Amino acid sequence: MHVSLRGNNCISLIKINKGGAVSKYINNDYLVVASSLLLLCSPAQATEAGAVHYPIGANxxxxxxxxxPGNTAxxxxxxxxxxxxxxxxxxxxxxxxxxxxxQAVAPRFLHTWEQKLGPFFMTTVVVTPMINIDVNLFGRHEKNAGFGDPSIAPIYLYYVSPGSDFFAYTGVDFxxxxxxxxxxxIANPGLNYWSASPSVNFTWLPSPRVDISATLYAEFNAKNKATGYRSGNTATLDFGMSYRPFLSVPQVRVALQGSAFKQFTDDEQDGSDLPGGNRGxxxxxxxxxxxxxxxxxxxxxxxxQEFKAENRPEGNKVWMQAVVPL
Structure with a gap:
């Protein structure tokens, strides 16, 4: 999703927005995913108009x-x-x-193939987000709803330890x-540019009641051909630690979780870096x-609850996630 906003003041935001390329503030949340199980595995931000494809905090x-292997979910x-x-x-x-x-809904379909590549299983993933946006920005109000940019991961390389207490995978979402x-x-479900997003993901189960997980997710963006704007590249760390507090009800887990998002290259307009970079x-x-x-x-x-936001909105998110074997 993309709400165009960018710049450090009202004047610069309006100038950029007039061309359709604005800022860094709201691609947020459209919920696309990169994994997270429990849900068995388990979407903004800065950039053109400050947007990123990855739903920060999903995993x-x-x-x-x-x-x-052989299963779909x-x-x-x-x-x-x-x-x-x-x-x-x-x-x-x-x-x-x-x-x-x-408001966003993102079904993510995963299939793990029966064939192996050395010690790795192979999983293919497709995500098709749907997004509803309502934004007020410097006196301008817009609503819009529609499909966001889908993602596909042709192959994740997926590892499971012999004792099934450590899981890891890596791959690239396009x-x-x-x-x-x-x-x-200023309210676009899609971003109108390609992104390639490699990630590394792990889950460790030090005991039957505890699990610790993290995802490191990078996003490398192409230029928006309609606006000449290229959003800077970003990195996101999602993390969580969960615990089963009730031996009598082991199905229940409680957790503390969060995310850290940082843009590490400047935004560009027509091939030139924006003054200050507009890094989010x-x-x-x-x-x-x-x-x-x-x-x-x-x-x-x-x-x-979001905090320490720069060049983007600061707010809060409520998530519901589910896993359904197919």
Missing amino acids: TIMNAVLPM LYLYVQNYHSNRLNDTKGNSIDKNFSLDV YVPVGEYDEDS QVFSFGPQVSYDLGGGAAILLKYQ
Whole structure:
């Protein structure tokens, strides 16, 4: 999803937005995914208009647990994002009437093949996000709903330790710019540019009651041909630690989880770096609870409060995630 916003003041934002390329503030949350199990495995931000494809904070439990060989699963991600604060480069609010509400649903389909490549299983993944956006930005109000940019990972290399207490996978997600997009709009479900996103994911089970997971996810962006704007490259760390507190109800897990997002290259307009770079950052943290339904199915609820945001909105997210074996 992409809400165009960029720049350190109202004037620069309006100038950029006129061309359809704006800022760094709201690709947020469209919930696409990169894994997270529990849900058995288990979407913004800065950049053109500050957007990124990856749904920051999606992967916070059993991140590296994928379907076993020969199995297919649906991982469903549902998110509500709310913000009434838009921050500049120094983290100061720059529009007292700003508001952003995003609802997103992203079904993620995964299949692990029976063939192996050395010690690795191989998993193919497709995500098809649907997004609803309502934004007020410097006196301009827009609503829009539609399909975001889908992603495909042809092959994840997936490792499971002999004792099934350590899981890991790596691969590249490719985001295809076919989502709904209008260069004159400030509320676009699609971003209108390609991204290639390598990631490394792990889950460690030091005991039957504890799991620790993390995902390191990078995003390398192509230019938006409609606007001449190229969003800077980004890195995201999602993490979580969960615990089964009740021996009598082992299906229940409680967790602390969060994310750290940082843009590490400048945005560009027509091949030139933007003054100041318009690099975005944001952190989030919050509680989580999940329930194993049996048969490989699970459901999860979590809350994330954002803080230390720069060149992007700062708000909160509520997630519902589910895993359904197919």
